[in-house]
Amino acid sequence: MNKNLFYIILFLSLSVNISFAQDDDENPGVKKADWLYDGYEYIKARDIYLKVAQRGYVSDYLYKKLGDSYFKTAEYRKAVKWYEKLFKRANPEPEYYFRYAQCLKASGRREEGDKYLQQYYALVDDKFRNDKVRKKAYILYDNDIPLEYSSYKIDSLKLNTKFSDFAPVIFKEKLIFASAGFHPVGYKKKWQNGQPYFDLYEGKINAPNDITGVHPLNGDINTEYHESSATFTPDGKTMYFSRNNYKKAQNSNANLSKLKIYRAEKINGEWKTIEELPFNSDNFTFTHPSLSPDGKRLYFASDMPGTFGNSDIWYVDIYEDNSYSYPQNLGPKINTTERESFPFISSDSKIYFSSDGQLGYGGLDIFVADIDKNGMMGDVLNLGKPINTQQDDFAFTIDPVKEYGYFSSSRNNKEMRDNIYVFYKSNEIKKGDEKDLLSKQQDSIKMAIPTKEAIVQGKDLGKILDLKPVYFEYGHYDIGPRAALEIEKVMAVLRKYPKLKLEIRAHTDSQSSASFNMKLSQKRAKAAYDYMVSFGIDPSRITYKGYGETQPVNKCRDGVKCTEMEHRANRRSEFIIIDDSK
Numbered sequence: 001m002n003k004n005l006f007y008i009i010l011f012l013s014l015s016v017n018i019s020f021a022q023d024d025d026e027n028p029g030v031k032k033a034d035w036l037y038d039g040y041e042y043i044k045a046r047d048i049y050l051k052v053a054q055r056g057y058v059s060d061y062l063y064k065k066l067g068d069s070y071f072k073t074a075e076y077r078k079a080v081k082w083y084e085k086l087f088k089r090a091n092p093e094p095e096y097y098f099r100y101a102q103c104l105k106a107s108g109r110r111e112e113g114d115k116y117l118q119q120y121y122a123l124v125d126d127k128f129r130n131d132k133v134r135k136k137a138y139i140l141y142d143n144d145i146p147l148e149y150s151s152y153k154i155d156s157l158k159l160n161t162k163f164s165d166f167a168p169v170i171f172k173e174k175l176i177f178a179s180a181g182f183h184p185v186g187y188k189k190k191w192q193n194g195q196p197y198f199d200l201y202e203g204k205i206n207a208p209n210d211i212t213g214v215h216p217l218n219g220d221i222n223t224e225y226h227e228s229s230a231t232f233t234p235d236g237k238t239m240y241f242s243r244n245n246y247k248k249a250q251n252s253n254a255n256l257s258k259l260k261i262y263r264a265e266k267i268n269g270e271w272k273t274i275e276e277l278p279f280n281s282d283n284f285t286f287t288h289p290s291l292s293p294d295g296k297r298l299y300f301a302s303d304m305p306g307t308f309g310n311s312d313i314w315y316v317d318i319y320e321d322n323s324y325s326y327p328q329n330l331g332p333k334i335n336t337t338e339r340e341s342f343p344f345i346s347s348d349s350k351i352y353f354s355s356d357g358q359l360g361y362g363g364l365d366i367f368v369a370d371i372d373k374n375g376m377m378g379d380v381l382n383l384g385k386p387i388n389t390q391q392d393d394f395a396f397t398i399d400p401v402k403e404y405g406y407f408s409s410s411r412n413n414k415e416m417r418d419n420i421y422v423f424y425k426s427n428e429i430k431k432g433d434e435k436d437l438l439s440k441q442q443d444s445i446k447m448a449i450p451t452k453e454a455i456v457q458g459k460d461l462g463k464i465l466d467l468k469p470v471y472f473e474y475g476h477y478d479i480g481p482r483a484a485l486e487i488e489k490v491m492a493v494l495r496k497y498p499k500l501k502l503e504i505r506a507h508t509d510s511q512s513s514a515s516f517n518m519k520l521s522q523k524r525a526k527a528a529y530d531y532m533v534s535f536g537i538d539p540s541r542i543t544y545k546g547y548g549e550t551q552p553v554n555k556c557r558d559g560v561k562c563t564e565m566e567h568r569a570n571r572r573s574e575f576i577i578i579d580d581s582k
Contacts, residue, residue, distance in 0.1 A: 030062065042069045060090045071099050074392050074410055076106035076363060094123040098338060105362030106390045113362065124337060132359050154386050157406065157420040159203065159211050163196065164418040166408035167342070167395045171232045175211050175406065176202045177420060178228035182214060198226045200241060208404040208422045219271030221264060229288045229342070229395075233295040239264045239271060240289040240298060259287040261300055279316065279327055290343045297375075299343040299351070302327070309337040313353055333377050334369065342395045351377065354394035358382065362390040366407060370563075378563055387423065448489045449496050461502060461575040465489050479531045487531055490575050494537055501579035504528045504544040507551055509567040510558050514549060521546030528573055543578070 033048035046069035053062060063086040070079035083100040086092055097120035105113035114133055121130035159165070161181025168177040180196045199222040203214035216222050217230075221241065229242040244259045260280040264271040280286050281304065288301040299315045304327065306312075312335040317325040334340060336357025341364070344352045349371045354364040358380055365388040370378035387393060391410045398405030403425035410418050448465045455464065467486045479487070494500055506525035508517040525544035533539050549557070552570045556562040 030057075030065075033065065037065060037069065042072050045069055060086060060092065063089070064092065064096065067096075067099065067103075071103065074363065076103040076391070079103045080107050080109075094120055097123060102356055102362055107362075108390065110362075126337070129336075129359060152386065152423040152425060154421050154423045155209055156412075157211065157422050158209055159214060160419045162417075164198070165420050166418040167229045168406035168408065168420050169230055169232075169344075169397045170205070170399055170405065172236060173205050174202050175205050176200060176217070176230045176232075177406075182216070197224065198228050200227045200230055208424045217271055218269060219264070219266075220274050221271045229290075231289050231291045231298075233291060234293070235295075237266050238295075239266070240277075240291065242287040242289065258282060259285045261286045261289050261298075277324065279324060285311070288342045290345055292345045293347045293349075297345075298324070299330075299345060301341040301343065308332060308335045309357060310339045311341055313340045313343045313351075330377060333380060339364065344395075344397050345371070346398055346400055348400045350400075352383075352396040352398070354392075354396070361385075361388050363392040363410070364394045366393050366396045392418075449493055452497070455493075455497065455500065455577060457577050457579065459577050461490060461493060461577055462486075462573075465493070479527050484531070487528060491532055491535060491537055494532075494541060499579065500577065501541045502543075503576045503578050504542060505574040505576055506544070506546045507570055507572050507574075508546075508549050509570040510549040510552065510556055510560075511567060514558075518546055518548035521548045524573065 029048055029052040033045040033052070036042075036045035036048070046066065049062060049066045049069060053066065063082045067079045067082035067086060070076070070082065079099070080103045083096065083103060086096065087100060097116050101113040101115075101117035101120060103113075104110070104116065118130055118133045121127075121133060157165075157168075161179060163179065163181035165177060165179040165181060168175055177200070178198045179201055180198050182199070182201055200217045201214050202217055203211040205211055221227055221239075223243065226244050227241055231240050232238070240261055240263055242259050243262050258281075261277045263275050263277060265273045267273070277286070284302060284304040286300055286302045286304070290299045291297070292299070295318070297315050297317055299313060301311050302314050303311045304314070306329050308329075313330045314327045315330065316327050319325070329335065334351070334353065336355060338355065338357030340353055340355045340357065342354045346352065350368050351371055352366060352368050354366055356364050358365065358367050360367075360382055366383045367380050368383060369380045372378065382388060383396075387396075387407065389409065389411045393407060393409045393411070395408040396405065397407070404423065406420055406422050408418050409421055412419055450464050455461075467489060490502070494502070504525045506521040506528070508521045508524075510517070512520070522544075523546070525546045529539075529542055529544040532542060549570070553572070554562070554566055554569055556566050556570055
């Protein structure tokens with residue numbers, strides 16, 4: 001992640017105000033750095049903290065500040081060094097267990113990170129997430145991750161510059177995004193780390209990774225400081241976006257800044273009549289606006305009173321006279337004690353958002369939850385790899401009909417900048433992913449093979465093998481890498497016992513018509529059949545059949561209100577033994 005003030009504030013809405021010990025107070029270097037740190041000037045502050053540390057000065061407070069200054073600029077690997085020193089000296093506040101865990105995981109030290117994360121959840125009495133960590137239920141290839149995303153292909157967007165590019169959004173065949181790299185030649189307005197300030201740009205989407213005609217948004221949007229995170233009403237006449245202003249901190253050479261949300265109207269092709277939204281505050285951050293598809297509700301991130309952690313996702317209803325309801329917090333299912341940011345509401349009623357408080361891989365991960373007709377949130381799911389990594393992944397946008405979209409990520413660690421990535425649906429199974437996955441899972445595949453006595457005609461081999469269910473996403477029938485792992489275990493048994501025969505049975509939920517579901521289940525059963533045959537299984541040993549919505553495993557029949565997870569349980573495959581010849 002880049003090292004600029006605006007981007008830091010996008011993720012961290014609260015500065016940590018820790019009263020320092022007497023010896024820290026008496027050290028002029030630390031005191032000067034604190035002024036900068038409290039003004040969000042983390043990089044300048046860190047330079048001073050480092051000089052103090054190099055002179056041999058040692059204190060818990062100094063190590064906290066050094067670790068935090070790297071953590072807040074998303075340089076997690078570098079933060080590990082100072083948090084490690086801190087934990088060798090003391091048992092700090094609970095938030096440091098969380099930060100250290102995130103930094104360890106982002107550095108590839110996952111087991112250590114899980115240990116500290118479990119201690120953190122114990123300290124803050126979050127029994128739900130503590131249990132999840134203990135069971136490792138959030139790791140890759142677990143059912144808490146939507147299967148559909150494992151089959152997306154990902155590329156770095158061609159328009160990325162040598163500076164940071166992020167916060168993409170799709171609107172009417174255009175990509176709107178924030179960038180520090182498209183300023184004209186000779187542009188000299190730069191902020192403290194040498195990068196230009198961010199402005200909002202747009203380009204025409206010819207194909208998912210072909211964006212042309214990039215230019216700044218017309219009108220009065222871009223200023224000498226930062227603009228980002230645009231969202232548009234359905235008619236394209238109104239835009240909401242984030243903008244910040246600076247003011248000098250008292251008794252310090254640091255700059256203080258708070259992000260606010262603004263509204264603009266499109267007049268004769270240009271964005272005019274910029275106005276600040278009335279619920280903004282000089283004392284809190286309001287950012288990352290995202291409109292619902294009908295334009296009647298505005299979601300955003302804020303650290304305003306009522307926030308559970310560092311920043312939460314909130315919303316306001318927009319009335320016909322362009323007034324707004326009082327901000328409402330989305331609640332503890334979405335928000336945690338840490339950072340939630342960058343909400344995006346898709347046309348198929350899902351909320352995507354970034355969080356480092358939900359269970360993930362390290363840094364910020366992208367999550368999704370369904371929104372029902374009453375605005376209630378469904379189960380929160382991690383999008384998994386390849387969307388999420390150990391680094392920060394955020395600002396997700398998708399066209400669910402055309403099956404492509406964009407997101408931002410700092411996975412390009414060598415250059416320490418944020419890039420925009422494009423993802424699009426691939427109908428081909430990712431053989432590289434499967435090969436890598438299966439090579440790592442050979443021992444578990446071999447251990448799964450049951451004895452002859454366990455194989456009984458009429459039984460589901462999937463249950464005998466204790467397979468993770470081969471689920472399908474709504475309306476889909478393709479086999480992704482995680483489903484392939486489970487099918488590989490079935491094929492291992494077929495290879496071990498050459499006379500064994502199976503019937504593949506596929507089932508759907510009840511959300512579409514019965515005829516559609518019957519056809520879809522046939523396609524799902526055939527997809528598993530074709531996959532096994534393609535890997536050398538004799539087709540005479542396997543048959544397949546679709547059962548549609550006729551055999552649900554729960555109450556979710558036509559007309560019964562169910563959650564997405566309940567519907568998902570019915571989108572499954574079974575492997576029934578039809579000949580158990582020994």
